[in-house]
Amino acid sequence: MATLDRNDLETLRPDGRIRLRPAALLSPVPVVLVGCRGTTEATARPNLIAIAWTGTVCSDPPLVSVSIRKSRFSHLQVTESGEFTVNLVDASLLRAADLCGVKSGRDVDKFALCGLQAADSDRLRHAPTLAESPLTLECRVRSVAELGSHDQFLGEVVGVTVRPDLLGEDGRLSLDRANLVGYLHGEYWSLGRCLGFFGFSVAAPAVLSRRMKGRG
């Protein structure tokens, strides 16, 4: 999938850069397991789909974008229920996430296949949460846009749950302890080290030294 053919390499430009064929090459992007369930007998099985075409689109209200092909079983389930959950994926969930990206919920119970546990949400009526996920966003669909190969579901985050080991005694959320996974042009990558924090380029030396202690 990552190999380009001759047609992709359109031209070598005067500035030395090479022009590729237009493609969705934004990187690194998140890897998440989206939990969903439909409202009819045929679609009521709790399901998981692996998604990398996702992102935050608004802070207030908190909104996430999740894009799903129209042919997918999960597309039908999210459309029926108007709900989904976004479950962050850590290294221990990666094999399951990859498997959930290549199998269809029409054919198989993916929770059972992967040995994972579906849990009910306090905030949603239908969509299951993934009990093993470090952090889960519970979302209600606010709009759907038909874009081409994928439809974009915008979900409002109406709830968040987190594994207690990711909170310090001071109540501080330490997502850096979660071993989250990113997606880079067809490959899954772990995170390496902390290179800075928002505003580090203008931070006072005392703040820099406190926040970057033992890092970087």
Added chain:
Amino acid sequence: MATLDRNDLETLRPDGRIRLRPAALLSPVPVVLVGCRGTTEATARPNLIAIAWTGTVCSDPPLVSVSIRKSRFSHLQVTESGEFTVNLVDASLLRAADLCGVKSGRDVDKFALCGLQAADSDRLRHAPTLAESPLTLECRVRSVAELGSHDQFLGEVVGVTVRPDLLGEDGRLSLDRANLVGYLHGEYWSLGRCLGFFGFSVAAPAVLSRRMKGRG
């Protein structure tokens, strides 16, 4: 910014998970420098804005989502021109990206401030590309949605340019050589190691051993 107060920790649930206040906690997300330029005398200065609220939303046509607060100078520039570029950020560009996230293009020429070079795009009329970026997506605005704190610009990728050192002799794009940066709850992180490729959970042993050689 990463500290939660009492109100954030709503309840400790029976399953041991902790409920947080709804927030945009999807992670890791990309860090990019969006290049833009307006069409009037007041807005014609090439500008850069650091964005983490971005994601891929469609493969065909390739579409990316970029969310910008209405108050930003860049919001005006993208609205006027209907164009922007998405420039991936590597470790060497991180300090500049952070600075471009805290300064406004209304007050300062950010290319000059950061010692970076704006280059013209073959595909766009107004928006500059960042010459130092490993990979640039040239985008035309397809739609704008007013969501709350942020407006979401959907851009169609009409061109891609890449630094030649990221292409192998076989024409294969190796974004893993680019030292890209991800954003994790207020912190910038490097990538660590390759944990697998799309489909690895069902790959034949020979494929696994070839593609994961020297990795993981």
